[in-house]
Amino acid sequence: MRKIKIANVQKRDAEIVFGGLFRKPIIQYTLQDGTKTRNIKVLKSDLKRQYDALFNEYGSDESLSKGILEEDPEIDLNNVGKIIGTTQKVLINLDNKPVYKVKITEVIYNVDGSIKDEKPFTTRNQNILSEYPISWTGKQIPIDEAYNKFIFAKKYQLTHNNGLTFDFLFAMAKELHEKKVMMLLAAGAKGNEPLIFQENGRPYRAFLEGRIIDESYLLIMHISNLELKPIL
């Protein structure tokens, strides 16, 4: 399980663990005789035999069509069907040559597709396990109002890793449970930044919900990057 540093309303912080639950597949596909199959990746064609490269080689669609009928340039009989293992992502230029030094720019578009901003790309560091703990912002939203304001795409459960952090998290869950609210969480020195869970990951707003039954608790961190808004 991954670690996160979180502070409570009194600004006391602790390193605890969090994670999600993933539903395991319930279906398997078999042959008629009950034996199992496996999936593999195979090569159809490499870059030199794909449309763009062949178009450049033949100069027009007409001559490429003719070439395909007469010479089969799109098929590499030695390699087509080859089982593919691990691959690596490589950057290439328009001449299909690998490049090693690139200028990276982030282009931001408006809803209508027009460019809003273009700026040099900067690395986003994760901020859930840094010098500054994830903190309670004090912005509480009643659960009855929050459920249809945001799309909570993913849920992570926070849980303790020792007796002290059990008390710490149980108290959080109890407070939220009794108030029937979600607490907006934030990161950064000023406690106003969205959460970034990994290097160059998406920034998310996070809301903490607490439930308790007797001496057990459930703390769920709901993460969202979308408000529930009409598009029609």
Added chain:
Amino acid sequence: MAREPRFVFKEAAFNAALVKVDRNKVYGWSEIKYEDSNQQICSFINMLDDGKTMVGTGGIALKSIDELGDEIDKSTLIAKYMDDTDAVLYPSVFDVDTVLSDDKSISDYLSMDVKSVYQLQFSESNESILELLKIHKVLYFSFNYRAGYDPDDAFLLHQGDNIFAVIGRLTNFSYSSLEIPSVLDDETEEAGDDLDFNMF
């Protein structure tokens, strides 16, 4: 005209088209642009493990093979549950009535990992279903966009006068006690875009 699922709740029934709510349509989007020293646009390809074969989009196929390594026609495969019993094929929401139920609560809804969101588009008044959602808050149904063996969980809910279907998978979190902390899975997320999130 788009196909419209028919939703049924007790005596009430209504038709509505499903229009996908995409984050890009609400906030816009961002892209990363790579340029070489000649200001030529660069793109990512896959390099095979031989270190020399480069493969672009569409250059790799996914195939199923049997124990002998022979290719299998996927249409001949049989779907089974993990206990080896035959799996049940559930129809698409476009082919049968979709039955709504009020046996799940906001807490259940909040325990769902969301895969997609649709806004419902009505050709007639949506007043009656709005009234139901104001009373029940959320109405649950099983969702298969296409016929399939493992339907998703889904909820109808409203925001103002608009009605949405939120599709995903319910998660069964367990409570943590002092003796028994919950066991959870790790996850890594793909790097993504960065946009302002003007919710407040």
